[in-house]
């Protein structure tokens with residue numbers, strides 16, 4: 615297995631081989647275009663001997679210079695990489711709470727989920743509105759081809775565009791002609807764009823019915 619990996623990969627520095635194979639995973643969330651770690655995740659670099667438990671200076675510099683070389687992996691998969699000294703020093707809870715942002719608590723996985731409500735359906739086009747506070751986020755969000763509306767795991771339509779010209783931004787969905795319209799709250803799930811040429815930091819992964827909200 616390891617031999618096959620090494621044969622297919624371009625020659626890696628000896629130390630990269632020694633620290634163990636890289637197993638990148640999607641980050642728990644994205645915030646301001648950056649990957650945000652889940653509780654069991656760490657940052658690693660493509661050719662690095664260390665792992666990082668926070669957005670330390672080394673991570674920030676990597677992100678600024680070569681973002682594709684910055685990867686997220688599970689803490690369980692760091693191999694023999696060691697925790698970077700700055701991340702180790704900052705590991706006390708008091709320091710970790712001191713993150714940037716006004717009253718931002720630790721990033722929640724829900725940061726990548728936008729609640730939506732139905733504002734209209736006509737001629738097979740479904741209009742879903744997000745609250746004004748999501749306008750900035752949606753301005754940085756692309757709709758890639760074949761983005762589905764998923765209902766009960768079934769594809770009921772395709773997301774065709776985001777409209778941020780209104781105070782309440784819209785997500786526009788073309789319904790499948792055979793699909794039955796389902797009323798109720800929806801949500802958009804965001805992820806990093808798949809297209810390497812993407813100019814926006816987010817893309818819609820899918821729209822789906824939302825779990826019921828207490829305030830609706």
Ligand SMILES: [Zn+2]
Pocket residue numbers: 665666667668670671672673698699700701
């Ligand atoms: Zn670090």
